Amino acid sequence: MKLDRYLDILTKSIWVFNCNSGSCNGCDIEIVATITPRYDIERFGMKLVGTPRHADALLVTGPVTKYMTERLKRIYAQIPDPKVVIAIGNCANSGDVFYKSYNLDGPVDNVIPVDVYVHGCPPRPEAIIEGAAKAVLKLEKMKEELQKAGAPQ
Amino acid sequence: MTCRPEYVKESSDPKEVVACIEERFGEDVQNLELREYKGGLEDAVQYHLLWLKVSRERFLELVDALREFDFLHFQIISGNDDGDVVTLNYHVALFREAGKGKRLGACVSVEVPKTDLVMPSLWERIPGVEYSEREMREMLGIDFDGLPNKALVFLPEDWNEDIKPWRRDETGPSEADVRELS
Amino acid sequence: MAVGAGKTYKVPIGPVHVGLKEPITAWLDVDGERIVDATIRPGAIHRGIEFMARERNPIQVIYLAERICGICSFTHIECFVRAVEDAAGISVPKRAQYIRTIVLELERIHSHVLWAGVACYTFGYDSAFNLGMILREKVMDVLEVLTGNRVNYGTGTIGGVRRDITPKVEKVLRDMITFYKNEFDLFYNVATDDPITMARMRNVGVLSPEDAVKYCALGPTVRGSGHRVDLRWSQPYEAYGELDVQPVVPQDLTGEVYGDVYDRFLVRVLEVYQSLEIIEKCLDDLPEGDLMWEPNLPKLLNYLKRADGTGVSSIEGPRGDDTHVVKLTGGEENVTWWKVRAPTYANGVSWPIMFRNNDLADAPLIINSVDPCISCMERMLVTEKKTGSKQVVTRAELLNRCREKTRKVMGA
Numbered sequence: 204m205k206l207d208r209y210l211d212i213l214t215k216s217i218w219v220f221n222c223n224s225g226s227c228n229g230c231d232i233e234i235v236a237t238i239t240p241r242y243d244i245e246r247f248g249m250k251l252v253g254t255p256r257h258a259d260a261l262l263v264t265g266p267v268t269k270y271m272t273e274r275l276k277r278i279y280a281q282i283p284d285p286k287v288v289i290a291i292g293n294c295a296n297s298g299d300v301f302y303k304s305y306n307l308d309g310p311v312d313n314v315i316p317v318d319v320y321v322h323g324c325p326p327r328p329e330a331i332i333e334g335a336a337k338a339v340l341k342l343e344k345m346k347e348e349l350q351k352a353g354a355p356q
Numbered sequence: 357m358t359c360r361p362e363y364v365k366e367s368s369d370p371k372e373v374v375a376c377i378e379e380r381f382g383e384d385v386q387n388l389e390l391r392e393y394k395g396g397l398e399d400a401v402q403y404h405l406l407w408l409k410v411s412r413e414r415f416l417e418l419v420d421a422l423r424e425f426d427f428l429h430f431q432i433i434s435g436n437d438d439g440d441v442v443t444l445n446y447h448v449a450l451f452r453e454a455g456k457g458k459r460l461g462a463c464v465s466v467e468v469p470k471t472d473l474v475m476p477s478l479w480e481r482i483p484g485v486e487y488s489e490r491e492m493r494e495m496l497g498i499d500f501d502g503l504p505n506k507a508l509v510f511l512p513e514d515w516n517e518d519i520k521p522w523r524r525d526e527t528g529p530s531e532a533d534v535r536e537l538s
Numbered sequence: 539m540a541v542g543a544g545k546t547y548k549v550p551i552g553p554v555h556v557g558l559k560e561p562i563t564a565w566l567d568v569d570g571e572r573i574v575d576a577t578i579r580p581g582a583i584h585r586g587i588e589f590m591a592r593e594r595n596p597i598q599v600i601y602l603a604e605r606i607c608g609i610c611s612f613t614h615i616e617c618f619v620r621a622v623e624d625a626a627g628i629s630v631p632k633r634a635q636y637i638r639t640i641v642l643e644l645e646r647i648h649s650h651v652l653w654a655g656v657a658c659y660t661f662g663y664d665s666a667f668n669l670g671m672i673l674r675e676k677v678m679d680v681l682e683v684l685t686g687n688r689v690n691y692g693t694g695t696i697g698g699v700r701r702d703i704t705p706k707v708e709k710v711l712r713d714m715i716t717f718y719k720n721e722f723d724l725f726y727n728v729a730t731d732d733p734i735t736m737a738r739m740r741n742v743g744v745l746s747p748e749d750a751v752k753y754c755a756l757g758p759t760v761r762g763s764g765h766r767v768d769l770r771w772s773q774p775y776e777a778y779g780e781l782d783v784q785p786v787v788p789q790d791l792t793g794e795v796y797g798d799v800y801d802r803f804l805v806r807v808l809e810v811y812q813s814l815e816i817i818e819k820c821l822d823d824l825p826e827g828d829l830m831w832e833p834n835l836p837k838l839l840n841y842l843k844r845a846d847g848t849g850v851s852s853i854e855g856p857r858g859d860d861t862h863v864v865k866l867t868g869g870e871e872n873v874t875w876w877k878v879r880a881p882t883y884a885n886g887v888s889w890p891i892m893f894r895n896n897d898l899a900d901a902p903l904i905i906n907s908v909d910p911c912i913s914c915m916e917r918m919l920v921t922e923k924k925t926g927s928k929q930v931v932t933r934a935e936l937l938n939r940c941r942e943k944t945r946k947v948m949g950a
Contacts, residue, residue: 225583229608229689232652236678239671266537270512270582298537300602303593304586305521305529306511309537325608325689362751363765393624396779397632397825403773405850430754431852431884434863434877447850447861447879452767457779459772463850484754484887487580510584521589522875529589 216248217339220258220282224275224311226265229325230292234262242328249335255281260338263311266294266301272308279315285345287338289319291331296320364426367454370404373425377408380421384414387465403457409465416476418464423481426450430478431461433488435496437524441467442496444475468498477502495522546574551901562886564905568898576893578886591876596622596696596842596866597835599873603862606878608689609652612645613855614862614878615694620775621864622696625849626842630776633827634698639777640711640820641684641693642853643813647718648677649856650806650813653906654725657803660902661738662941669725673718680714683707696838697831703824711821715814726807737947739800743892743904746797753888756881757858758809759908761787762802764795769854780823781816799907843871857881857908882908899943 223231237244238251252258255278267275279288288311293299295311311317318341321334374390389407394400410418422428431447446464468475477500478485489500490509497520500506508515520527551564562582567575587606591599603618604611616638623630630638655670678688684707685691693699703711730736745755750763760767768785770778786808788794788801795801832838846868852861858881865874885908892904 225585227605227608227611227690229605229611232608232689236671236675239675240668241672241675265583266585268512268582268584269515270584300605301585301587301590302537303534304537304590305519305534306584306586307535307537309535324605327688362748363767393775395630395635395774395776397777397823398780400779402775402779427751429751431859431861432863432877432879434875436865436875445848445863447863449852452772453765454772456771457774459769461773461850461852463848482754483752484884487883487887507579508581509579510581512581521586 217259217287217335217342218252218257219249219260219262219335220252220255220278221262221264222275222278224263224265224271224295225268225307226292226294230264230294233325233328233331234264234291237328237331242332244332244335247335256283258282258286259342260287260289260335262289262291263295263315263317264291266298267308267311267314269306269308272314275311275314285342285349287318287342287345288315289321289334289338290317291321291334292326293322293324296322299324362427363429363453364451365454367451367458367460368425370406370460373422373450373460374406377418377421381410381414381418384411385409385418404460406460406462407465408462409467412466412468412475415464415466419478419481422448422450422462426452426454428482430482430485430488433485433492435492435498435522437496437522437528438467440470442470442473442498443467444492444498473498475500479503494520496520497523497527545569549898551905564889566893566898566901571897571899573893573896573898573901576890578889580886588876588878591873593872595839595871596864596873597839599876600695601692603878604690604692606880609649610645610855610857610860610880611690612641612694613853613860614880615692616642617851617853617855617860617862618864618876618878619694619696620851620853621849621862622842622866623849624851625847625864625866626696626845627847628697628831628841630698630831631828632825634829635776636820636824637699637703637829638694640703640817641681641691641699642776643817643820644677644681644684646856647810647813648674648681650810651677651725653856654803654807657799657903657906658735660906661735661943662945663732663735666725673721673725676714676717680707680710683710695830696842698829700829702829703821708821711817715818718810718814722810730804730807734947736800738943739798739803739903741796741798742896742900743799743907744797745888745892747795749888749891750797753891754884755858755888756884757855758802758805759858759885759888761785761805763797764789769852769859773852775851775853777820781819783812783816786812799903802907839871842866844868855881858885897943 221234236242261282290296290311298310301307308314319334319338321330323330370390377385385408387409391405392401393403395402429449429452431449433444433446435442435444444466448462450460451458475498477489479502487509489503492498493500493506494508494511519529519533521529546567546569549566549568563579565577566573587602590602600615603614606614651670651674655667658666681691682688685693685701693701745763747763747765750760764787766785766787770783771785786805788804791804845866848865850863852859860881861879863877867874896904
């Protein structure tokens with residue numbers, strides 16, 4: 204992996220917005236545990252922001268309930284390009300135990316396009332950090348392509 | 357009627373409560389049962405629960421009779437679709453603040469015929485029943501007489517109100533409404 | 539926003555917002571900075587769990603039950619399993635009862651420390667938040683050694699528990715108790731002796747004792763208003779019959795009851811000390827014996843298939859009483875119906891009461907004080923009715939307002 208080349212393009216660390224679309228909160232607690240001093244994703248510069256308009260990555264948890272489908276799509280539309288979507292937990296990947304219901308609209312990739320899948324119920328904070336690292340690499344590629352297509356620096 | 361505004365500190369014996377109910381209601385109360393629960397190292401009796409079934413006409417009277425002992429704490433209404441009736445179980449509790457092992461929980465069952473799905477509401481006596489009664493309304497289709505706010509509580513706004521998720525007959529969700537995720 | 543006579547604005551909060559078990563939408567009627575009234579609309583996390591249980595046998599429903607909530611997952615397993623044992627007439631061996639009690643108390647500690655940290659974060663005390671999170675990692679380590687996972691441990695089963703407390707686990711547990719006795723005092727003093735904390739939380743979000751009774755509040759919410767209500771005392775289950783557990787109320791420590799956020803904070807912090815004592819006593823008295831009523835799974839399923847009856851159980855979770863009702867029918871393998879009443883369901887009815895006459899800046903703190911789970915606060919839309927203009931206020935700004943008030947209190 205040519206690290207120098209990638210770090211040239213990386214102008215700032217990615218900022219993350221968390222959206223809970225109907226989960227049991229287990230994955231959300233592990234996300235909060237990731238920013239606390241033991242696992243500390245903040246040493247890489249990543250932080251939880253309060254609005255999607257400042258974010259680079261979207262963390263989604265939970266199988267999407269019918270109430271949250273519209274809102275999830277709106278949040279996705281409000282994040283400026285280039286963006287990554289990370290689906291955290293088994294519920295967001297495939298529905299987990301909730302596989303047949305009258306009020307669920309499917310796993311997250313039925314609603315918005317997903318880039319990184321992190322498995323686990325809930326995934327350990329180390330797994331979330333690995334997922335975030337893969338998202339950084341993917342974001343670099345996206346930024347590179349945008350620059351080649353003529354976007355300003 | 358005498359109703360306590362807060363929890364009593366001294367409880368009555370569960371058998372006294374049972375005797376009072378049997379005396380006042382006689383035939384209209386069926387399946388009266390006082391269950392004991394054991395546990396711990398010596399397998400001692402830890403607490404009691406009261407189970408009974410009452411007819412719909414005398415339901416409010418029974419609630420008021422129980423409220424004379426203590427402020428009736430309401431927990432939840434559970435229910436099921438049983439063919440031509442809908443059974444509702446009201447889970448309530450007495451003597452919450454009275455002493456170790458003195459709490460008396462009760463389960464009051466009422467059968468509501470499907471031809472006339474109306475029940476009197478407990479909202480004026482116990483305002484905490486609001487969410488439960490709204491939930492029973494949207495899930496089983498029972499109307500509560502006297503409940504001011506009858507909006508949907510758990511289902512989304514664009515839900516088709518003719519489909520009642522817990523019913524097992526033609527008003528329940530059909531195969532098309534239930535989606536398999538994976 | 540101008541403060542005018544008779545002008546109230548409807549401020550929507552949610553659905554995805556801080557400190558809530560379900561992403562809930564709330565509309566606050568605001569006059570200037572004072573909240574006049576509030577309407578709550580739940581329903582964003584309704585997954586149809588009780589409907590899904592109709593196609594599963596009781597053992598499969600255990601894994602569905604623990605994913606109702608990630609913070610009190612063992613509480614839901616315990617409650618469901620006790621309801622099935624009530625319906626089917628199964629008795630639990632003594633060692634399993636004590637192990638269940640220990641795991642329940644460990645979960646209570648982890649939930650209360652998490653809540654205390656998040657409450658401090660809400661009004662700006664970031665260092666207390668980080669300190670609380672470091673302390674909480676100790677409990678997560680113990681839970682991982684005992685059950686195998688940090689969250690959603692599938693330890694309970696119908697008729698007992700699945701994992702034993704071996705001498706290695708016991709040593710880790712006792713180390714944790716010693717650690718907490720030394721270190722938790724620091725957090726307690728930092729959070730309660732601080733005058734800013736007291737100024738920020740006193741007389742905010744008051745729930746009077748009469749209202750707490752009328753609206754059927756539960757757990758630390760009703761204990762913070764002065765009532766001695768605790769299911770571990772008034773309806774003891776598992777090992778609590780032999781332990782002397784008294785309800786923790788604020789008047790035992792401070793002498794007066796206000797029913798505000800500070801009282802609920804105090805109740806939860808004191809309950810952590812109570813839980814440590816309970817765990818120590820259970821470890822000392824742990825009896826020998828089997829772990830399960832029937833270790834052979836097909837035999838257990840066969841027995842449950844023939845069982846018939848309705849069972850109900852209520853236990854004291856970290857947030858209040860949790861109630862499960864189960865009906866089993868003879869001859870059918872699947873559960874006939876199942877009803878869950880989680881404690882936030884009942885506590886949510888008393889939110890509009892607590893919101894009245896408080897500042898808008900206190901809204902996140904009041905939502906948090908009833909202890910829903912973690913989520914994040916989304917954007918707020920402030921509309922001015924007369925001109926129809928809209929102004930979007932983000933979560934960062936709402937949280938900032940909460941912290942600005944703290945700075946004003948400090949500076950003034």
